[in-house]
Amino acid sequence: MPELPEVETARCLIADQALHRLIVDVDDSDTFVCRPHSPGEVRDALTGRTLTAAHRRGKAMWLETSGVGDSPGPDLGIHLGMSGRIVVTSKDGQAVEGGGPRRRDAQPRKAEWDRFTLTFADGGSLVLFDKRRLGRVQLNPDIDALGPDAATVTPAAEFRDLITKGSTAVKARLLDQSKIAGVGNLLADEILWKAKVSPLTRTGSLQRKDADRLYRALKAAVDSATAKGGVHTGDVIAARHPGGTCPRCGAEMRHGTVGGRSTWWCSREQVRGG
Numbered sequence: 001m002p003e004l005p006e007v008e009t010a011r012c013l014i015a016d017q018a019l020h021r022l023i024v025d026v027d028d029s030d031t032f033v034c035r036p037h038s039p040g041e042v043r044d045a046l047t048g049r050t051l052t053a054a055h056r057r058g059k060a061m062w063l064e065t066s067g068v069g070d071s072p073g074p075d076l077g078i079h080l081g082m083s084g085r086i087v088v089t090s091k092d093g094q095a096v097e098g099g100g101p102r103r104r105d106a107q108p109r110k111a112e113w114d115r116f117t118l119t120f121a122d123g124g125s126l127v128l129f130d131k132r133r134l135g136r137v138q139l140n141p142d143i144d145a146l147g148p149d150a151a152t153v154t155p156a157a158e159f160r161d162l163i164t165k166g167s168t169a170v171k172a173r174l175l176d177q178s179k180i181a182g183v184g185n186l187l188a189d190e191i192l193w194k195a196k197v198s199p200l201t202r203t204g205s206l207q208r209k210d211a212d213r214l215y216r217a218l219k220a221a222v223d224s225a226t227a228k229g230g231v232h233t234g235d236v237i238a239a240r241h242p243g244g245t246c247p248r249c250g251a252e253m254r255h256g257t258v259g260g261r262s263t264w265w266c267s268r269e270q271v272r273g274g
Contacts, residue, residue: 058181
């Protein structure tokens with residue numbers, strides 16, 4: 001699933017190549033992806049405008065649009081779902097993609113996998129490509145329920161306050177988007193492995209040194225994944241399978257379910273409460 005680093009890649013692509021291009025048509029006919037809007041509602045709201053800025057908090061991305069006079073245009077929210085990608089085509093037909101990891105697929109690409117399309121006056125386009133149809137497009141999305149972005153959350157008091165309250169498992173807390181926005185399943189395992197903290201450790205039992213180590217691991221994991229193209233590039237990700245061994249100490253990787261998600265950790269270095 002696209003996590004913060006993948007969504008940031010998509011945001012950067014839009015910011016670099018899709019802003020200030022006049023929108024002349026919108027295909028919003030997929031009523032599931034564009035819910036609760038009826039067909040034509042997003043088209044009517046965006047036609048004749050341009051995208052003016054691209055923002056992200058956690059896994060949520062929204063685009064500002066040009067307004068009329070003193071009235072701003074609507075924001076266009078795009079969520080990549082489990083496997084969505086953004087494809088931006090230039091006026092000369094060159095296409096560039098950003099978002100979830102690009103995988104080889106034996107099936108020929110189908111037109112219906114383009115779930116939402118902005119067509120620009122120069123002949124290019126912006127497309128939400130989503131084979132699994134789990135992405136979402138929405139006007140003026142509500143992001144107020146999201147916590148601070150994992151890439152910009154401040155150290156010391158803010159992060160420690162978010163991560164150490166309550167008695168939930170620390171992995172479940174990392175996955176709680178209302179506390180820290182942007183961390184998904186793979187990134188959480190990478191952070192906990194880097195910090196040598198068990199995913200089962202209760203948040204209330206974390207000491208200050210544990211919280212500070214988690215913060216440093218969060219920053220390192222997010223920065224590395226963003227630079228390398230996605231969370232699948234993490235140091236421990238390739239070891240998340242039966243028979244896998246810790247790439248740091250060689251111990252057996254353990255598996256379980258934490259916070260409702262499949263979880264892997266080092267049997268030696270990530271001891272509960274240690």
